[in-house]
Amino acid sequence: MSVTTAIQLITRGEAGAPGAAGATGTCTPDLAQNPWAFDALPLPDYGPGASMFDTAPAATPRQGELPEEYRTASAEDLDRRIRVARDTLGESVVILGHFYQRDEVVQYADFVGDSYQLARAATERTAAEAIIFCGVHFMAETADMLSTPEQAVILPNLAAGCSMADMADIDSVSECWDQLTALLGSAPDADGRRPVIPVTYMNSSAALKGFCGENGGIVCTSSNAAAVLEWAFERGQRVLFFPDQHLGRNTAKAMGVPLEQMPLWNPRKPWGGTDEQTLRDSRVILWHGFCSVHRRFTVAQIEKARADHPGVRVIVHPECPMAVVDVADEAGSTDYIRKAIDAAAPGSTFAVGTEINMVNRLAAQYPQHTIFCLDPVICPCSTMYRIHPGYLAWVLEGLVEGRVLNRITVSDAVAEPARVALNRMLAVRP
Numbered sequence: 001m002s003v004t005t006a007i008q009l010i011t012r013g014e015a016g017a018p019g020a021a022g023a024t025g026t027c028t029p030d031l032a033q034n035p036w037a038f039d040a041l042p043l044p045d046y047g048p049g050a051s052m053f054d055t056a057p058a059a060t061p062r063q064g065e066l067p068e069e070y071r072t073a074s075a076e077d078l079d080r081r082i083r084v085a086r087d088t089l090g091e092s093v094v095i096l097g098h099f100y101q102r103d104e105v106v107q108y109a110d111f112v113g114d115s116y117q118l119a120r121a122a123t124e125r126t127a128a129e130a131i132i133f134c135g136v137h138f139m140a141e142t143a144d145m146l147s148t149p150e151q152a153v154i155l156p157n158l159a160a161g162c163s164m165a166d167m168a169d170i171d172s173v174s175e176c177w178d179q180l181t182a183l184l185g186s187a188p189d190a191d192g193r194r195p196v197i198p199v200t201y202m203n204s205s206a207a208l209k210g211f212c213g214e215n216g217g218i219v220c221t222s223s224n225a226a227a228v229l230e231w232a233f234e235r236g237q238r239v240l241f242f243p244d245q246h247l248g249r250n251t252a253k254a255m256g257v258p259l260e261q262m263p264l265w266n267p268r269k270p271w272g273g274t275d276e277q278t279l280r281d282s283r284v285i286l287w288h289g290f291c292s293v294h295r296r297f298t299v300a301q302i303e304k305a306r307a308d309h310p311g312v313r314v315i316v317h318p319e320c321p322m323a324v325v326d327v328a329d330e331a332g333s334t335d336y337i338r339k340a341i342d343a344a345a346p347g348s349t350f351a352v353g354t355e356i357n358m359v360n361r362l363a364a365q366y367p368q369h370t371i372f373c374l375d376p377v378i379c380p381c382s383t384m385y386r387i388h389p390g391y392l393a394w395v396l397e398g399l400v401e402g403r404v405l406n407r408i409t410v411s412d413a414v415a416e417p418a419r420v421a422l423n424r425m426l427a428v429r430p
């Protein structure tokens with residue numbers, strides 16, 4: 001049963017429906033509504049789901065109202081229209097999907113993967129004239145920068161952003177950089193290592209990737225963060241890591257960096273809320289960003305899973321807080337989680353700390369195991385949730401009619417330095 005169906009059953013008072021991955025409720029009944037109900041809200045809003053209480057910046061892209069024919073079409077009608085359009089377009093279009101997409105969308109994807117694999121896929125699908133990216137905005141921007149100039153990258157719903165990516169913007173990071181440079185200088189030491197190397201998580205705007213490219217920095221994803229940090233430490237005395245404090249802290253801690261050498265930089269406070277001496281002594285300066293999906297996982301949930309399921313293997317995503325990663329058996333990217341489950345002996349039990357659509361799908365794909373989400377409340381990623389088959393049908397039929405809808409383009413001025421940082425990442429071998 002898909003997460004969408006489970007949410008609908010739960011909101012109708014049928015909690016505990018089979019296949020709901022042990023869920024006892026949802027974080028909001030609004031999840032039972034279709035995403036277009038939130039397109040026309042007067043304020044920028046992430047919509048219902050795990051990041052619904054995060055503040056969306058005023059410049060957050062908005063999605064205009066989806067034409068009525070797609071809003072009112074039945075699931076069967078949308079399915080038929082998507083398949084007909086897909087067949088008509090043939091090889092000229094490729095559909096990429098992130099693991100966190102709803103099943104109703106994933107079923108149409110030509111390739112499903114983690115953010116690193118999807119970036120690679122965008123470099124490899126050169127035959128397609130259009131890449132429809134069922135994921136979030138920063139992933140579509142990256143695909144645009146890594147694909148050929150002739151290819152159009154399409155994000156079916158422009159409101160599919162990422163609240164964590166929005167927690168770091170180019171102005172605040174540039175201001176932080178200026179302060180760090182004034183304090184620490186910019187000249188390399190006797191070993192040729194610069195005072196600070198900027199490292200941005202893939203979950204960031206193209207502008208921040210460009211900033212890294214221009215300032216000797218690099219991009220990382222959750223699947224290569226340790227290798228990328230090693231790359232950065234070879235070239236610098238310390239790292240400025242943004243936007244996800246948890247991925248930065250968890251990765252650097254596993255590499256032996258002491259916590260006292262990882263101050264947090266809060267852009268709303270003078271000196272980031274830390275002090276000059278701490279910054280001088282630092283190895284990794286962590287931006288005050290986080291993922292609201294992964295922040296929901298707790299040590300208490302892990303303790304309960306272990307009490308209820310002796311022998312359970314607990315795997316969490318490294319965007320979870322440090323206390324959760326420390327107590328879990330393993331931490332890794334979405335593809336790491338998938339591979340660990342795939343390689344396990346039949347009859348294994350897994351408690352997984354990542355987005356519910358992926359966990360629920362793994363539970364269905366591996367019936368020989370018991371797989372459940374650590375969080376008993378269904379609360380999907382709000383922004384991944386914004387992609388729905390209705391938008392997919394709309395952009396596909398647009399292409400059939402010769403109209404490229406919702407194209408994501410990054411200007412050359414930003415894309416050129418951003419590609420430098422992305423290519424550095426693609427050259428790093430984990």
Ligand code: 13P
Nearest residue numbers: 114115116221222333334
């Ligand atoms: P992955 O890189 O593991 O796919 O994660 C992307 C993401 O957005 C996790 O929240």
Ligand code: SF4
Nearest residue numbers: 162163164291293381
């Ligand atoms: Fe962003 Fe978190 Fe959603 Fe990933 S799960 S896209 S980090 S809000």
